[in-house]
Amino acid sequence: MQSLPEGYRAIVFGATGGIGSAFVKHLGADKRCSEIIGLSRSSRPSFDLRDEASIQAAAETLGGEFHLLIDATGFLSDEMIAPEKSLRALNAETMAKLYELNAIGPSLLMKHFSKRMPRNERSLFATLSARVGSIGDNRLGGWYSYRAAKAALNMMMKCTAIEVARTRSQSVFASLHPGTVVTSLSEPFAANRERLTPEQATEYLLGVLDGLGPEESGSFWDYRGNRIEW
Numbered sequence: 001m002q003s004l005p006e007g008y009r010a011i012v013f014g015a016t017g018g019i020g021s022a023f024v025k026h027l028g029a030d031k032r033c034s035e036i037i038g039l040s041r042s043s044r045p046s047f048d049l050r051d052e053a054s055i056q057a058a059a060e061t062l063g064g065e066f067h068l069l070i071d072a073t074g075f076l077s078d079e080m081i082a083p084e085k086s087l088r089a090l091n092a093e094t095m096a097k098l099y100e101l102n103a104i105g106p107s108l109l110m111k112h113f114s115k116r117m118p119r120n121e122r123s124l125f126a127t128l129s130a131r132v133g134s135i136g137d138n139r140l141g142g143w144y145s146y147r148a149a150k151a152a153l154n155m156m157m158k159c160t161a162i163e164v165a166r167t168r169s170q171s172v173f174a175s176l177h178p179g180t181v182v183t184s185l186s187e188p189f190a191a192n193r194e195r196l197t198p199e200q201a202t203e204y205l206l207g208v209l210d211g212l213g214p215e216e217s218g219s220f221w222d223y224r225g226n227r228i229e230w
């Protein structure tokens with residue numbers, strides 16, 4: 001990451017995920033990066049998106065400042081939960097779970113870890129959203145809860161960007177769409193579609209982040225570097 005100070009420190013949340021693990025690998029190979037920490041439910045310290053105390057404890061345990069923070073967590077479906085194809089399928093518990101894992105938990109990561117961003121140096125905080133979270137780009141409908149949770153995440157990211165800029169004028173926050181990527185999250189829905197490898201997606205995304213200035217903080221980008229409408 002050429003735009004970050006030499007010896008920058010990085011942290012990836014969701015380091016066990018398809019995209020998160022590729023970020024860790026990629027940054028581990030960057031000679032300018034002095035330390036890359038991958039956090040997950042099984043790391044030490046660990047965190048769980050559904051447990052604010054664990055997020056706070058991780059932020060307090062890890063000393064020092066981070067110039068690059070990437071939230072690669074998220075949830076779409078499991079054996080019990082599938083994206084809704086119609087209003088009939090809406091279920092309060094499912095909606096709450098999607099919101100908890102894609103909007104609330106990531107917002108708590110921003111709450112506790114933005115304090116770890118340097119005050120007088122450039123820093124980047126990226127959260128993995130999804131193009132389907134764009135309201136303006138929604139032409140097909142469906143996937144109600146996932147779409148709504150990512151739209152909420154984008155708003156939380158935007159508010160955070162505005163607040164943090166008051167004390168960290170060189171900070172940049174961004175929501176990112178990684179493309180359709182070969183991971184277990186996309187497997188049930190895109191196995192027959194052309195997909196990026198996690199390595200390709202993370203290389204593109206790091207390139208996009210490297211080029212964003214503080215004046216662009218609080219925006220939504222795809223892996224090609226195109227802005228996505230809200």
Ligand SMILES: NC(=O)c1ccc[n+]([C@@H]2O[C@H](COP(=O)([O-])OP(=O)(O)OC[C@H]3O[C@@H](n4cnc5c(N)ncnc54)[C@H](OP(=O)(O)O)[C@@H]3O)[C@@H](O)[C@H]2O)c1
Nearest residue numbers: 014016017018019048049073074128130180181183185186
């Ligand atoms: N893959 C795609 O095509 C695609 C497209 C658009 C957007 N995205 C977004 O990109 C992000 C990463 O997706 P991915 O494809 O890499 O998915 P993935 O392989 O399923 O990874 C998801 C990550 O989230 C973590 N996570 C889930 N629940 C958690 C919890 N309660 N506490 C802490 N961590 C938790 C998982 O940790 P565990 O290992 O502990 O479960 C895992 O590290 C997501 O936000 C997704 O919405 C992906």
